[in-house]
Amino acid sequence: DCPHPTCSGHGWCVGGTCVCQKGWQGPDCSQMDMDALQCLPDCNGHGAFSVENHACVCDQPWTGSDCSKKACSLDCGPHGSCENDACHCHIGWIGPTCSERLCDTRCSEHGQCKNGTCVCMTGWNGRHCTLSGCPGNCRNRGTCEADHEGIWRCRCETGWDGTDCSAMLETQCNDNTDNDRDGLVDCEDPECCTHHSCNGSVLCVSTAPPIDILLRKQPPGATASFFEKMRFLIEEDSLQLFTNGDNFNQRFESYVPCRLRLLENNAFWTRLRYR
Incomplete structure (x- = not known):
């Protein structure tokens, strides 16, 4: 049997002999091996290696198995990770704490990104504000207005029609003339x-x-x-x-x-x- 049943908690009993963990010596592994301690990890200068726990005990505000990462004071939420006291956001998220959705790059031309939604400028429609709702400024034959759903389109003057107010309508109906040139x-x-x-x-x-x-x-x-x-x-x-x-x-x-x-x-x- 070994001198100590558990080898003082610093080794294993094999065939009646204690096999000590690194940093410990003696028949029952109860004595520190000072020579071995000189070869223990230095924990990057931000902590001390615990022979008892075989792990670095980090100083504040450092963390990690080797005390190489600075603990973060920011809560980056589920869409980012904190490194060196700064949030590194996942793809599609921005902001100091990675809480804001990112819009498609096309949004910036005719819209403004608000938490993942591209809010279009006057006259522009679509998810990324790339669709012109009032082509050619309605050909100066109408006004560009938004409907109850926020969709921009041309409201044409009397006598004109079409998405850009370019289609002439028949407004003189008793002159025996095809005024809008549609054959009728x-x-x-x-x-x-x-x-x-x-x-x-x-x-x-x-x-x-x-x-x-x-x-x-x-x-x-x-x-x-x-x-x-x-x-x-x-x-x-x-x-x-x-x-x-x-x-x-x-x-x-x-x-x-x-x-x-x-x-x-x-x-x-x-x-x-x-x-």
């Missing part, structure tokens, strides 16, 4: 249907929306011809026309005005305006 004259143009000169015009008579017709009548089958499908929608009043601009999203509008003549069984005439 006076009451042929849906924009004139609200004008007093077009009251009662057959071209401005509105019938029920297609969804209402579909709800009260059996629609043609899937194999029906285009003529049959069109006639199903217009046969009640020989006309299907929308004059309410709210039916369309003008921000995404493009149109091709045309007249379409089809002859199949019974001839009919219709006018299309594609949006």
